[in-house]
Amino acid sequence: MGKTFGKALQEIRELKGCSRTDLARQIEIRAEGIKKYEDEQVNITVKKAVELANVLKCGFGWDKKDFFFYPLWEISDQQESNFADNLRDARVMRGYSQKALSEKTGINVSTISKYEMGKTVPTIKNVIKIAESLKCTFGWNGNEFWFSQHKSKKKKRKKEIGIYDYWFD
Structure with missing residues (x-):
């Protein structure tokens, strides 16, 4: 398996200079909870993941095997849970x-x-x-x-063209 949610969370939190204590305080949990998320000791819900991302002013995603966070330039006040x-x-x-x-x-x-x-x-x-x-x-x-x-990858077939493949009038 690639990068987990926990490892991606730890990377973005450290990159943003945010301590576990500060992040935990903003989403109203204990700092040990952030450590458990980062160490994959707790199965984090989508709702809590969104709360963390919003505090860090990031979006997040998962693609095949890796989790990633990315900065958001603008965060909407009207977040919709769809x-x-x-x-x-x-x-x-x-x-x-x-x-x-x-x-x-x-x-x-x-x-x-x-x-x-x-x-x-x-x-x-x-x-x-x-x-x-x-x-x-x-x-x-x-x-x-x-x-x-995912976009399907179509194999490109090599088309060989020889002199006998053409019709002449």
Whole structure:
């Protein structure tokens, strides 16, 4: 596995010169909680990941195997939590039923249903399982949560053209 959420969080926090204590105070948890997130001892929820990113004035994303944070130049005051809708749209675009996604991820179908209705907030680890199954990336851009399908790589076939491949009139 590539860079985890915890390692990416630690890197951006240190890059921004923010202590664990300062970051923890701003999201109203104990500093040990930040250490546990960074050490991957706690399964962080999407909601808490968004809170951390907003405090650090960053967006975040996951692409195939690596987590990353990136600076946001402008943060919207009107943040919209559209995770549920975008998750459902990504699943439907890939042509999976909730049951099929459940079978691919190992996440209970009723849990996936609750994610899509916005009744339950998933952990980042479960979102990674879902994204891997749907062959997509995901992230938070400071305003909304997004999913994006991987572009399929088409093999380019070498076309050989010889003198006998042409028709002459």
